[in-house]
Amino acid sequence: xxxxxxxxxIPHTNRTIGSEKALISAKECSGSLKVVLQFGFPxxxxxxxxRQQITQHTGQSVELEIRQRILAHKVQxxxxxxxxxxxxxxxxxxxxxxxxxxxxxxxxxxxAKMGARVGVLDADLYGPSxxxxxxxxxxxxxxxxxxxxxxxxxDGIQVMSIGFxxxxxxxxxxxxxxxxxxxxxxxxxxxxxxxDYLFVDLPPGTGDIQLTLSQKIPVTGSIVVTTPQDIALxxxxxxxxxxxxxxxxxxxxxxxxxxHICSHCGHHEAIFGTDGGKELAxxxxxxxxxxxxxxxxVREAMDxxxxxxxxxxxxxxxxxxxxxxxxxxxxxxxKGQDFSNRFPKIIVESQK
Ligand SMILES: Nc1ncnc2c1ncn2[C@@H]1O[C@H](COP(=O)(O)OP(=O)(O)OP(=O)(O)O)[C@@H](O)[C@H]1O
Numbered sequence: 006x007x008x009x010x011x012x013x014x015i016p017h018t019n020r021t022i023g024s025e026k027a028l029i030s031a032k033e034c035s036g037s038l039k040v041v042l043q044f045g046f047p048x049x050x051x052x053x054x055x056r057q058q059i060t061q062h063t064g065q066s067v068e069l070e071i072r073q074r075i076l077a078h079k080v081q082x083x084x085x086x087x088x089x090x091x092x093x094x095x096x097x098x099x100x101x102x103x104x105x106x107x108x109x110x111x112x113x114x115x116x117a118k119m120g121a122r123v124g125v126l127d128a129d130l131y132g133p134s135x136x137x138x139x140x141x142x143x144x145x146x147x148x149x150x151x152x153x154x155x156x157x158x159x160d161g162i163q164v165m166s167i168g169f170x171x172x173x174x175x176x177x178x179x180x181x182x183x184x185x186x187x188x189x190x191x192x193x194x195x196x197x198x199x200x201d202y203l204f205v206d207l208p209p210g211t212g213d214i215q216l217t218l219s220q221k222i223p224v225t226g227s228i229v230v231t232t233p234q235d236i237a238l239x240x241x242x243x244x245x246x247x248x249x250x251x252x253x254x255x256x257x258x259x260x261x262x263x264x265h266i267c268s269h270c271g272h273h274e275a276i277f278g279t280d281g282g283k284e285l286a287x288x289x290x291x292x293x294x295x296x297x298x299x300x301x302x303v304r305e306a307m308d309x310x311x312x313x314x315x316x317x318x319x320x321x322x323x324x325x326x327x328x329x330x331x332x333x334x335x336x337x338x339x340k341g342q343d344f345s346n347r348f349p350k351i352i353v354e355s356q357k
Contacts, residue, residue, distance in 0.1 A: 014058075125163070
């Protein structure tokens, strides 16, 4: 029986229950098969499909329990991890306006709907947009014991943004060290509540600020967003080089605005070119996480702060983000664990 279950392919992946060592137990109990599976990535959303698969393959009625054990994975050497946060995913773009914030908000929404505990830190000081996109612009973080409590949105995403604290007009004149300081304060002094994946929406570009941040934030992996347009691709390549330089693994490239689909006639028009992000990912040997069309409902949902509704109403769009989020979660699950918190700090004192 175990062998049959182990051979079942996990929906939306090319992995099996066996390859993920997910089977905890399978016992027959009063005429049905009670199966317990445990995954290192968000898998609650797979419950129905998995139950059907197991029923089909075993010919028995199945009672399925899914457990998630998402662990903290390795970050850059010498950087302290953050209390209440297991994995940080930096979302970057070389060029501005390519949809980095849109991608962050939607990947976070997809991940939350898949069953993970998710946070979003809006580090885009010059244009903080996560509070609007995630529908919490009218709220403010509470304070407790000198720490800020992130605001929760309708999908349970914990949101912190520099936009809650400062006037963006003021931030425009900030210099690199101030930006870095403010961001670290937001990250380290917020009371994150057991977050599996924290998405950090970085400012656009690959200058000193981004480099400093990637050296100071404990990042498990990064995502680079680009449009298929040549000038965006050149900058996306710089962002990839930047992450390579600081040893942050690149979980993939997401190509945004890949094609425009006319909402009246369904005609496809490649406004920003075709497959640029895909070719870049191939060339640099990083995964392509997905290709998202330029779509009116996406823009409307971002302006209205209703990403959750967008995913409920537009299945194709939701599927693209879900596939991308799942690829990222699987890539993280494959990484080594972070044990930095378990070891005592060793201080070497030099003698004169
Ligand atoms: N696939 C898409 N379809 C339709 N509109 C989109 C799409 N992606 C992004 N947009 C819209 O394009 C605008 C810019 O997107 P967004 O703010 O996410 O870009 P950004 O890269 O984060 O920009 P910034 O340079 O401010 O960091 C927003 O109004 C957003 O709603």
